[in-house]
Structure formats: C-alpha cells, structure tokens
Amino acid sequence: TMNPPVPYIAVHMRIEKDWMIHCKKWEQRSNSKEICSSKEEIIHKVSQITDLRRPVVVYLAVADSLLEDDSITSGWRVGMVAFEKKRLGVTDIYNRQPYLIKSAIDFEVCARADVFVGNSFSTFSNLVVLSRTQRLYNMGEASSCGENVGLSSYAYNVIGDDGGPQRWMPDMSDTSLQNLSYGTNNISCH
Secondary structure, three states, X not given: OOOOOOXXXXXXXXXXXXXXXXXXXXXXXXXXXXXXXXXXXXXXXHHOOOOOOOOEEEEEEOOHHHHHOHHHHOOOOOOXXXXXXXXXXXXXXXXXXXXXXXXXXXXXXXXXXXXXXXXOOOHXXXXXXXXXXXXXXXXXXXXXXXXXXXOXXXXXXXXXXXXXXXXXXOOOOXXXXXXXXXXOOOOOEO
C-alpha cells in the first residue's frame, strides 16, 4: 500500500544579496517598508499562519547560491521542519539541470504545496499564486479566504488583519491585469 503524501508548506524565500540590494532601493523609491524581509522576519511570519497543522514540513524554495548556507534550514519554530534541495538529497539530479528546469521544479513543488508563502513583489511568487488560484477555480472554489479549503497562499511581506502574513488570492474576474501583476503590496484575498 502507498502512504498518503505528507502535507507540506512551501516558502519562496527571497533573501539573496542581489535581491536585498534591489528591494531596499525599491523600498526607498516607493516609501514602503513592505517589500524586503529577512530570513528571521520570514520565519516569524510563517509561524503566525493559524491554519498550519504541526508538525509540518517546510520546503524552502531558495536561490542555488543559498544552498551552500547550512543555516538556511535553522531557526524555524518547533513543529516546523525545514528542507531544501540539499537536505532532500536530490542535488545530484538537480545540479545536472539547466536553470529554467530548476526553476520549473521549484515552481511545481510550490504550486502543489498545501500552503504557499511568498513575496508579493516577486514574479515567481505571483505566478505560483496565480497557478494555485486557477486550480481552486477549476475545483469549483471561488475563494480560499476565511475557510480552510486547501491551497492557501500568503504574502510574508504584507501584514494581514491578524498580524500574520496577508492571505493572497487574486480576483480572477477582475478585467484589469493590475491585480495579477507583480511589484505591489496591494494584495488581498477574494
């Protein structure tokens, strides 16, 4: 008999140096403090998500350059077990792939997670949330806000009403693509 899949949360962590330099400049230009997040801030926000059943596996979608930093999986709260490609033991297969295939693998892992947490200014995070929202619509769910229907998404860089990360589900009926584009912290859950 096959075991059922283990529930997991996927976190797209944008904490590499080039991103932090870019987003700090973006914050200055836009006079906003809701773009950049440190590893510690991300861990704190993720731990505030109320519909997570612990213990939970946390898959970290991180830049390859961060895979050399063993501290990336440390510091997570009790009941949150962090993994990235190196700890999963798939780096031999993964490293043989071109960059776009590596990105596609991370995308699928994030898109299929029970819960996804990303950055609303990231194109990658936005595409993951859009994919998850489309899956919910295809399953007949018009919203993942409020009730736990699965496939919940959150933005760790935007503070929600409960002080944790903002629930995130674009309004697919909106005729403007503005709500589906990256580069904003004006997100909500529809």
